[in-house]
Amino acid sequence: MTTQSQHAPKMATPLEPVMQFDPNAKVPFAKWVQKHLFTSLWQSLMTLVVAALLLRFAWFVLKWGVIDAVFYTPDPDVCRAAAGACWAVIVEKHRPMLFGLYPYDEHWRLVIMMVVYLSTIVASLMPKLWNFKILIPLWILSVTSIGILMFGGVLGLVYVPTSEWGGLPLTMILFSGTVLIGMPVAVVLALGRRSPMPVARGVSVVFIEALRGVPLITILFVAVNVFPLFLPAGVEVNKLLRITVGIAIFFACYQAEVIRGGLQAIPTGQYEAAASLNMSYWQTTRKIILPQALRISLPAITNHIIAAMKNTSFVIIIGLFDILTATTAVMQDPLWRRYYIEAYLFVAAVYLFFGYALSLYARQVEKWINSGRI
């Protein structure tokens, strides 16, 4: 530890610095190349082969994706004539891909919705604003306005039922629904599984193991087709809500095990210290154990959150068109169906953007944690 340096008498820094090892010194490029790529004959050979393959691939991407590509044309025949990619398909079809079945003339509502949604999320992710006095009004406001924008039916907006929702906004709603419902359930399940109370433990174990043991698609079929059979006549729960809860619970079971891993990593000394301060179970859990457990399991938690984002595409089974399904549907158009690769690359880029943003953010959170900022 650092005591020695702290306790040592402060010495004046030497006036003339001796030649010191500088960890930040720039290694000359040529030296670096030689050291890392051409140390031995075998390594040199491999370097050349891999370099050749990479260049070949890069050239292909450049030629197909840029040089020979068609970026804009309303006429599919132009694309037909070209040897490269037909990015025009995205320009032409981006609206049904991004917004699914949502009425065409109302798409502006979805654009506003996405702006509201993204800014709310971005704001909520900033530690500076982690204050219930800010976040609760913010979320009430944005959830209400997203609800109004999506459903309509008030303020002169046309009513759009959830069965017509689609595309990226649907993906976003499903994803945040999954995480917002799933995370608290996951925490409760994880705590339940380690609870000293046998009933709580039993229920959690059965719940987690039963749901982890079946594929997601089964849970969704149950949520969509079986669950309504148990409801009293006349009661109906919205399909979108049912499927969101289904995905959320599946997510929660996996996440619970991740969080349990974090809980198990907390040394018993922490519980004992809290007990000796006379803190109750809930005080200990809330203030001492969970904050540490969640920090420890953060990388794995992020992993599941990113996976959950992609699980949203399962809504296809209730006939909803999230961004992936919407794209598949759009690509049925005989005029443009040849260019499905370009369309799917676009969807992949959208997923990649959100997935990578999440993982960058998680990395930032880890940095904040390590530097003690949160």
Added chain:
Amino acid sequence: MSNIIAQTQSPSPSQRLDQEPMIKLRDVSKWYGHFQVLHDVSLDVRKGERVVICGPSGSGKSTLIRCINRLEEHQKGEIIVNGIEMTDNVKNIEKIRRNIGMVFQSFNLFPHLNVLDNLTIGPMLVRHMKKKDAEELAMQFLEKVRIPEQAQKYPLQLSGGQQQRVAIARSLCMQPEIMLFDEPTSALDPEMIKEVLDTMIELADSGMTMICVTHEMGFARTVADNVILMADGKTVESGTPEEFFGNPKNPRTRLFLEQILKH
């Protein structure tokens, strides 16, 4: 035999003798599975008394003091603190813990909270103090343990000795009447042991009732009113430091002292 020795009170200052003991252990026994860690241990600790418990590892000394604030459950015998008997009753456990602070071998500070928050969390959550008052109290105790300048640092940024002093301050913030020390210096580098012992000596001088499990015989000699040797879950020897070190009655004590003082 063993409990008779333990119950025989050492001639501590006369005014303490007629007091009712603050901590009363009667024939406390505890088993881990089939293994008996504590054999009918009895012990009286009066207000202001300083007791040092030593003994070879596995002798049950840590278990014994951990029973006093219910970090371990005893299965037989009585533990009475301030007239309240330790039972399964959660209310009783809370009442007893309210008067007891504990310092651990491995500090057990909360690593996700800075030093100040480590100190204020107990008073704020358990004693419902206002943040400002709790922080004032915390700074008072940080000054007592001589590290007020570290208030904003995180535990892992401190040296072992500093961490242990923070841990002591954290316990003191709950304003307990009794302090339990479970090998507080065993995890420390030699040069840091002194700073922690100095803090403990100051605490003893302020009249705190203390039970320390420690191998620091110098500390036992200068501070303790009563030194106890435990072996195999029994109290083998108990007496004032003069008796304990000068004229031990039990051959095991002599053996133990020889081993520990040889170096």
